[in-house]
Amino acid sequence: MRDFNIKFGIVGIDHRHVYTQAEFLIELGAELVGWYTKGSPTTLEGFLKRFPQAKRVNDPRILLEDPNIQVILISAIPSERAKISISAMKHGKDVMSDKPGVLSFEELDELRHTVLQTGRIWSVDFSERFEVPAITLASQLVLDGAIGDVIHTLGIGPHRLNANSRPDWFFDPDKNGGILADIGSHQIDQFLYFTKSKSPKITLASIRNMGHQQFSMFSDFGEIALSSEKANGYIRLDWFTPKALPTWGDGRLFLLGTEGTIEVRKYCDIGGEADDNYVYLTNGAKHEKIYGGDAGCPYFYNFLVDVLERSETAMPQEHVFKVMELAIEAQKIADGEKENELI
Amino acid sequence: MRDFNIKFGIVGIDHRHVYTQAEFLIELGAELVGWYTKGSPTTLEGFLKRFPQAKRVNDPRILLEDPNIQVILISAIPSERAKISISAMKHGKDVMSDKPGVLSFEELDELRHTVLQTGRIWSVDFSERFEVPAITLASQLVLDGAIGDVIHTLGIGPHRLNANSRPDWFFDPDKNGGILADIGSHQIDQFLYFTKSKSPKITLASIRNMGHQQFSMFSDFGEIALSSEKANGYIRLDWFTPKALPTWGDGRLFLLGTEGTIEVRKYCDIGGEADDNYVYLTNGAKHEKIYGGDAGCPYFYNFLVDVLERSETAMPQEHVFKVMELAIEAQKIADGEKENELI
Numbered sequence: 001m002r003d004f005n006i007k008f009g010i011v012g013i014d015h016r017h018v019y020t021q022a023e024f025l026i027e028l029g030a031e032l033v034g035w036y037t038k039g040s041p042t043t044l045e046g047f048l049k050r051f052p053q054a055k056r057v058n059d060p061r062i063l064l065e066d067p068n069i070q071v072i073l074i075s076a077i078p079s080e081r082a083k084i085s086i087s088a089m090k091h092g093k094d095v096m097s098d099k100p101g102v103l104s105f106e107e108l109d110e111l112r113h114t115v116l117q118t119g120r121i122w123s124v125d126f127s128e129r130f131e132v133p134a135i136t137l138a139s140q141l142v143l144d145g146a147i148g149d150v151i152h153t154l155g156i157g158p159h160r161l162n163a164n165s166r167p168d169w170f171f172d173p174d175k176n177g178g179i180l181a182d183i184g185s186h187q188i189d190q191f192l193y194f195t196k197s198k199s200p201k202i203t204l205a206s207i208r209n210m211g212h213q214q215f216s217m218f219s220d221f222g223e224i225a226l227s228s229e230k231a232n233g234y235i236r237l238d239w240f241t242p243k244a245l246p247t248w249g250d251g252r253l254f255l256l257g258t259e260g261t262i263e264v265r266k267y268c269d270i271g272g273e274a275d276d277n278y279v280y281l282t283n284g285a286k287h288e289k290i291y292g293g294d295a296g297c298p299y300f301y302n303f304l305v306d307v308l309e310r311s312e313t314a315m316p317q318e319h320v321f322k323v324m325e326l327a328i329e330a331q332k333i334a335d336g337e338k339e340n341e342l343i
Numbered sequence: 344m345r346d347f348n349i350k351f352g353i354v355g356i357d358h359r360h361v362y363t364q365a366e367f368l369i370e371l372g373a374e375l376v377g378w379y380t381k382g383s384p385t386t387l388e389g390f391l392k393r394f395p396q397a398k399r400v401n402d403p404r405i406l407l408e409d410p411n412i413q414v415i416l417i418s419a420i421p422s423e424r425a426k427i428s429i430s431a432m433k434h435g436k437d438v439m440s441d442k443p444g445v446l447s448f449e450e451l452d453e454l455r456h457t458v459l460q461t462g463r464i465w466s467v468d469f470s471e472r473f474e475v476p477a478i479t480l481a482s483q484l485v486l487d488g489a490i491g492d493v494i495h496t497l498g499i500g501p502h503r504l505n506a507n508s509r510p511d512w513f514f515d516p517d518k519n520g521g522i523l524a525d526i527g528s529h530q531i532d533q534f535l536y537f538t539k540s541k542s543p544k545i546t547l548a549s550i551r552n553m554g555h556q557q558f559s560m561f562s563d564f565g566e567i568a569l570s571s572e573k574a575n576g577y578i579r580l581d582w583f584t585p586k587a588l589p590t591w592g593d594g595r596l597f598l599l600g601t602e603g604t605i606e607v608r609k610y611c612d613i614g615g616e617a618d619d620n621y622v623y624l625t626n627g628a629k630h631e632k633i634y635g636g637d638a639g640c641p642y643f644y645n646f647l648v649d650v651l652e653r654s655e656t657a658m659p660q661e662h663v664f665k666v667m668e669l670a671i672e673a674q675k676i677a678d679g680e681k682e683n684e685l686i
Contacts, residue, residue: 147585151553151564154579156497156597158604204547204568206575210494211601221494221599223575225547225568232549232566234577236497242490242603243627250604250625254499256564258554260585261501261593263613270606271623271632280614282593284586289614 003029004304009063010035010054011084012076013047014167017098021073021125022051024300033069036060037076042167060084064091070307074098078182079175082107089120094307096123100185102324103177112321121306124320128157128186128251129193130299134264134277134292138255142194147257147283150194153233154254155187160241161212161220171215178331179207179222179237185327187235188224192323194255197228200322205330211240224330245270259283264292346372347647352406353378353397354427355419356390357510360441364416364468365394367643376412379403380419385510403427407434413650417441421525422518425450432463437650439466442528445667446520455664464649467663471500471529471594472536473642477607477620477635481598485537490600490626493537496576497597498530503584504555504563514558521674522550522565522580528670530578531567535666537598540571543665548673554583567673588613602626607635 008030010018014037022032034055037044063069064087072088074081075098082102085095101124102108115122129135142150169175176182192200204225212220220240226233241249251266260283269275277293302314351373353361357380365375377398380387406412407430415431417424418441425445428438444467445451458465472478485493512518519525535543547568555563563583569576584592594609603626612618620636645657 148554151551151583152566152579152581154497154499158599203549206546206570208494208575211491221575223495223568223577225566225577227549232551232564234566234568234579236495236577236599238495238599240494240599240601240604242625242630244629245625246630256501256579256581256583258583261583270625270630271621278614282585282588282613286587287585287589287613 004308006030006070006304006307007033007068008071008073009033009066009069010073010075011060011063011088012074012080013037013043014041014077014169015075015098016043016046017125017127018043018073018075019046019050020127020131021075021096021098024297025073025304028301028304030071030304033066034063036063042165064088064093070094071096077169077175078177079103082111085122086110086114089114089118089122092118092120094121096125096303099124099126100177100181100324100327101320103181103328105328108321108324108328115317119310122317122320123303123315124324125299126186126189126323128266129190131297132264132266132277133295133297134266134279135253136295136298137279137290137292138253138262138264140295141262141279141281142255142257146260146281147255147262148259149230150255150257151231152256153191153194153231154256155190155233155235156250156252157183157187157235157237158241158249158251159183159239160248161239171218173217173219178335179219180205180224180334181327181331183237184222184224184235184330185323187237188226188326188330189323190253191226191233191235192319195228195231195233197231200226200228200326202326202330202333203227205333207334222334226326247276347651349373349414349647349650350376350412351414351416352376352409352412353416353418354403354406354431355417355423356380356386357384357420357512358418358441359386359389360468360470361386361416361418362389362393363470363474364418364439364441367640368647371644371647373414373647376409377406379406385508407431407436413437414439420512420518421520422446425454428465429453429457432457432461432465435461435463437464439468439646442467442469443520443524443667443670444663446524446671448668448671451664451667451671458660462653465660465663466646466658467667468642469529469532469666471609472533474640475607475609475620476638476640477609477622478596479638479641480622480633480635481596481605481607483638484605484622484624485598485600489603489624490598490605491602492573493598493600494574495599496534496537496574497599498533498576498578499593499595500526500530500578500580501584501592501594502526502582503591504582514561516560516562521678522562523548523567523677524670524674526580527565527567527578527673528666530580531569531669531673532666533596534569534576534578535662538571538574538576540574543569543571543669545669545673545676546570548676550677565677569669590619
């Protein structure tokens with residue numbers, strides 16, 4: 001494992017995901033030079049505890065204009081991420097954004113254009129794949145042909161609401177993107193990744209508020225169905241994680257292959273031990289429970305390699321754009337803005 | 344437990360489901376008087392082994408016209424079930440059909456009319472609910488309010504193909520109904536039952552042949568999405584059960600409630616013991632694995648009570664009609680015959 005001598009800055013620490021984004025890079029030898037955020041987000045205390053040595057700056061330009069900094073991490077309010085990304089790339093930086101990385105087709109076009117123009121990397125840390133070692137193991141199994149061709153992915157993405165500790169922007173879909181664009185983007189990423197689909201289409205997208213009428217703009221339930229030339233997918237999202245679950249959500253991924261199936265229990269195993277990161281494989285030869293916790297999270301290593309080598313190993317650039325395009329489209333369909341687009 | 348002094352006959356033993364249909368009734372004291380089937384279906388040997396004492400007749404009318412027989416079980420080729428049911432009811436018999444009980448809207452109308460006219464019971468044994476004790480336990484938990492209101496059901500219905508032992512009609516959708524009308528009806532039943540929806544609609548229905556091109560008319564994959572005034576549902580069906588799974592399919596039901604979740608692992612627990620009938624409950628107070636194998640299958644008892652008492656305890660008559668109506672509609676949408684009906 002190489003030790004990366006790369007310096008990075010952070011613009012916007014509004015979501016807790018910034019903790020692991022930064023931690024993974026620091027663990028690989030990258031140096032957090034400084035960070036900027038507006039005001040005092042709810043994540044501030046946790047951030048200061050984790051990164052006491054890093055310097056807070058009072059203008060993001062100090063980081064963007066620092067020639068020693070190669071990478072900018074972004075975990076600002078979702079609606080601000082695209083324009084920070086664009087500005088960072090125009091300043092010569094590679095970018096790793098928290099998901100969702102962009103909320104409108106217009107900004108997505110501008111991101112595409114900026115990447116083309118600057119040659120910079122725009123990456124989105126889809127943590128439900130990139131920070132789950134069991135998914136790394138599942139990826140290896142699929143690549144090794146353990147279940148044949150993946151013809152369906154089924155993702156269940158429940159999340160604990162923790163309404164009291166959420167900032168106001170979280171309940172405003174204009175700022176947060178809505179449930180499909182936000183947590184749906186994780187699962188669209190997994191559908192595209194595991195099925196290697198070339199022409200994916202949204203076949204169903206809906207949102208509802210089933211139990212939190214006090215937040216009138218908020219959707220606590222959402223679903224997306226996808227279909228491509230070779231596979232289908234379904235995604236169920238919700239903010240109903242029950243109090244007694246030992247973690248924030250019983251996230252699952254089911255892969256149906258022509259020769260076998262894989263189920264990933266990402267964060268817990270209900271009713272049993274509080275074990276996370278287990279892969280359940282069934283194929284022609286065996287059915288077994290395999291611990292995936294040691295499989296690592298190569299996205300971060302590969303991202304830093306890409307920064308140095310100008311390669312595309314962490315995630316193809318076009319994949320990121322396609323994920324966010326579909327996530328925005330799903331959200332717009334569910335919002336009723338694109339009703340007639342369904343195939 | 345009362346001992347039922349009820350006599351029944353069987354018309355059509357073409358699907359193995361007839362074994363358990365008859366066994367449950369015999370166990371409750373009902374008497375199998377005689378049975379009729381065309382030719383020598385693949386189920387014949389197993390049937391003779393299980394019910395050696397029952398008398399085969401060479402004309403179904405012998406059973407339909409026997410005044411001592413109160414109930415007719417039907418497990419004929421699916422396309423023939425409705426007309427046998429209608430004839431049986433017109434002969435004064437109550438009917439329990441294997442699923443799918445009917446394949447066309449026209450026959451469904453005639454079934455509704457016949458029930459109205461004759462006052463007979465037309466029931467369909469949705470075995471993925473009625474023959475799974477863990478589902479009985481899940482039902483009790485939901486009735487007791489363990490997870491609040493059920494706002495989503497997610498059913499996974501994989502089935503082993505066993506192509507060599509299937510009769511020809513199985514691969515002919517005109518006779519078998521197609522994957523959505525056939526095995527989809529089980530899951531539509533569970534959606535309606537657990538969500539108590541009054542105005543369900545199909546929001547997505549698709550079928551594909553992903554890995555069995557040698558059977559040109561056959562769909563080995565299907566999916567249905569439903570939405571009602573209070574809940575959504577998604578159903579994934581396939582004929583890809585891997586060889587090494589210790590049973591015919593890793594059937595699952597996930598219930599998302601406003602106050603908790605239930606997962607039912609119906610037939611096995613992959614990677615662990617070959618345990619079936621487990622319920623995984625998570626709510627505000629606990630998360631636990633509960634054995635549901637002792638919860639029984641009250642459908643059969645209730646059905647016989649209904650025969651004697653002219654009550655409607657096993658399953659509301661309107662529920663059966665609605666399940667089959669939606670199953671037929673889903674199949675027609677997926678077949679491309681009802682494209683514009685999607686909401």
